[in-house]
Amino acid sequence: MPNPSPPSADGLLGLVGATPLVELTRVSPRPGRLRFFAKLEGQNPSGSIxxxxxxxxxxxxxxxxxxxxxxxxxxxxxxxxxxxxxxxxxxxxxxxxxxxxxxxxxxxxxxxxxxxxxxxxxxxxxxxxxxxxxxxxxxxxxxxxxLRQFDNPVNVLTHMNTTGAEIAAALPRVDVFVAGIGTGGTLMGVSRRLREQNPALRVIGVEPRMGERLQGLRSLNDGYHPPLLDLDALSARYLVGSDTALNMMRRVVREEGVMAGVSCGAVLHAALQATRDLEEGIVVCMFSDGGWKYLPARPWEAAATHDPNLDETHWW
Ligand SMILES: Cc1ncc(COP(=O)(O)O)c(C=O)c1O
CATH class of the missing domain: 3.40.50.1100 (Rossmann fold)
Structure with a gap:
């Protein structure tokens, strides 16, 4: 047995970042050629990106x-x-x-x-x-x-220097990067870092369908443009419905065994849509949190029944 590593001097806060990047092997329509990876941000100490x-x-x-x-x-x-x-x-x-x-x-x-x-x-x-x-x-x-996460430049810089750098170090090249739009910090920071590696990187932003809510994500149509988000840096925006996101979240749990949060379902759905015509390549999906804290609201039931009240629920 190797010696256990000594406790980090930074304690709990020293565990922030360095999250796993795992391949989703079951959802790809072209396994082995079109490869999907999920960055499991739910593994951070308080459970999210x-x-x-x-x-x-x-x-x-x-x-x-x-x-x-x-x-x-x-x-x-x-x-x-x-x-x-x-x-x-x-x-x-x-x-x-x-x-x-x-x-x-x-x-x-x-x-x-x-x-x-x-x-x-x-x-x-x-x-x-x-x-x-x-x-x-x-x-x-x-x-x-x-602290102003919506316009604090530290938000973007942190994703460039940590989240983006970790992905760049783990993969030789990324062709498509998909993440939800909240403050825009993840999309801006990570894409800036990954474009250094592959200038042809496609960057896909995911937001809730008009009038619907998805945990953590914002619709740009509701009158607020997050100041950190530069739309010119995005290759496309996908508007995903809450029922679609919840159904995909369930599929991720069942097929991949990843206990992903609701926005992860939306992100993976958009990733599959955006790569329909792509024969091969590497796709990275940001899985911003795990599904645990949403369970008391029983999201899988809403997804199964297409609850008409879903739009009133803050799945953010
Ligand atoms: C749960 C959750 N929170 C927040 C965000 C938004 O991240 P950001 O504020 O960096 O745009 C996302 C994006 O996917 C998310 O899924």
């Missing part, structure tokens, strides 16, 4: 002297960023206020309460745009430091 930017934004604010022990952090988030920041805030000694639109999956609010996060609710109609505005106003009133 947002651990990367939560940690980086907090460390950056510390370095610039904007926050210090006991400071209050403020962020607008519908889930994963809030949970990631809750973990980072606990480890580094900050109080955290999160602005959340009413109607989020109840288990996410439960997780945040468990962490001791202060939740500030905005009306569901205000949505993420309302939440972002409320967070800015709170910060302007001196209630704390807003």
């Amino acid at each position: 947002k651990d990367r930017i939560a940690l980086a934004m907090v460390l950056d604010a510390e370095r610039r002297g904007l926050i210090g022990p006991g400071s209050t952090l403020i962020e607008a988030s519908t889930g994963n960023t809030a949970i990631a920041l809750a973990m980072v805030a606990r480890r580094r000694g900050y109080h955290l206020k999160v602005v959340v639109p009413e109607g989020v999956v109840p288990s996410i609010a439960d997780v945040l309460s468990l962490y001791g996060v202060e939740l500030c609710w905005v009306k569901p109609k205000a949505g993420m745009v309302g939440a972002i505005e409320a967070a800015s106003e709170m910060s302007a009133r001196g209630e704390g430091h807003a």
